[in-house]
Amino acid sequence: MAKYLDIAIKQVLLCYGLMLAICGLHQSAVAQSLNDPTRPPILAAEVGGAVASDPGPSLQSILISQRRKEAIISGKTLRVGDKFGNARVARITETEVILRDGKNFQTLKLFPNIEKKRANSSKDNIMGAALQQ
Numbered sequence: 001m002a003k004y005l006d007i008a009i010k011q012v013l014l015c016y017g018l019m020l021a022i023c024g025l026h027q028s029a030v031a032q033s034l035n036d037p038t039r040p041p042i043l044a045a046e047v048g049g050a051v052a053s054d055p056g057p058s059l060q061s062i063l064i065s066q067r068r069k070e071a072i073i074s075g076k077t078l079r080v081g082d083k084f085g086n087a088r089v090a091r092i093t094e095t096e097v098i099l100r101d102g103k104n105f106q107t108l109k110l111f112p113n114i115e116k117k118r119a120n121s122s123k124d125n126i127m128g129a130a131l132q133q
Contacts, residue, residue, distance in 0.1 A: 057084065059097055059108035071097045073108065 061072040069092040071078050078089050078097075087101035095116075099106045 057099070057106075057108060059110050062092060062094065062097070062110055064092070064094060071108075073097065 057073050059071060059073055060075070063070040063072075069080060071089065071092050073084055073089075076084065078084055080089050080092055082089050084099060085101075087099035087104075087106065089097060090100040090105065091098040095110050097108045099108065
């Protein structure tokens with residue numbers, strides 16, 4: 001009887017071990033398919049494709065404090081008056097940087113696809129409701 005019990009325990013442990021191994025393999029496969037949100041974007045040259053033409057300067061960040069105004073453009077930290085390519089940094093605001101190249105100006109927006117709109121205040125809503133009645 002003890003011999004059959006030992007065999008049954010070994011079979012249960014073997015099945016349990018196989019289930020753990022399968023679950024572990026599945027979890028690692030799932031984890032590998034997830035994208036890391038902090039990873040920089042993959043460049044076309046890294047993938048083996050053709051290198052895209054230079055899209056121009058890219059405003060990556062703006063740092064403003066009481067003592068400084070800096071912008072990070074295409075990986076370079078710049079202040080007002082600093083040279084970037086043929087242009088100079090003319091102005092830095094909370095949301096954009098203006099580059100000046102002679103008489104030409106180029107505006108780099110930190111969030112180019114976002115428009116700033118005026119929000120309706122509760123006072124506007126009350127006045128609008130009163131006028132409609």
